[in-house]
Amino acid sequence: MTEGFAGILILAAGASRRMRGADKLLERVDGEAQLRRIARTALGLGAPVYVALPPDRPLRRQALDGLSVRIVEVADAATGMAASIRAGVEAMTEGAVMILLADMPELTTEDLAAMIAEHRGAPGRIARATSAAGQPGHPVIFPAESRPALLTLTGDTGARDLIASMAGRTLHVALPHDHAVTDLDTPEAWAAWRG
8 A cells, every 4th residue: 555655754753842842742632642643543544654853852752652653853942843744754765745734633543544545646746634624634645756855854844845835736535523733832722622
């Protein structure tokens, strides 16, 4: 199912600033840290899974103990999301790359498999997940030819400009409900989601 895929890159090097001292990636979902849950979700596809981590979050690394993920330490994580993308893509072999945000508690292995299936039907296009109602979200699969552009990204907007530049070649993949757009950044958002 994952032939021609370099792997899945989980972006988990953010500072979690809006959590006011807590770490959103260590919030418990179904009895385990969200970071571990999303890593297990990705591993269910059978493709290589890379996790971009900052050097100063040992509890995040600990949350991944025992999982066969490849840790990519992002020394310059504080400069923004692009640093994690560059470091992750540099660590991967050639091929398409799925970029997956670590703070999305509703995504399932089935969702990720649906993304890959759609990408395989149009391997030269970006595949971007949307909510069932069509709101763009994550994850996003970049074709192999996007690798040079991913390696030149800067700042904290991730690959937003690259996606915009390829708008005419973007395949939107509707996932169930709000799976593709539920990312939780504040204690209030986590409490509301649990409620």
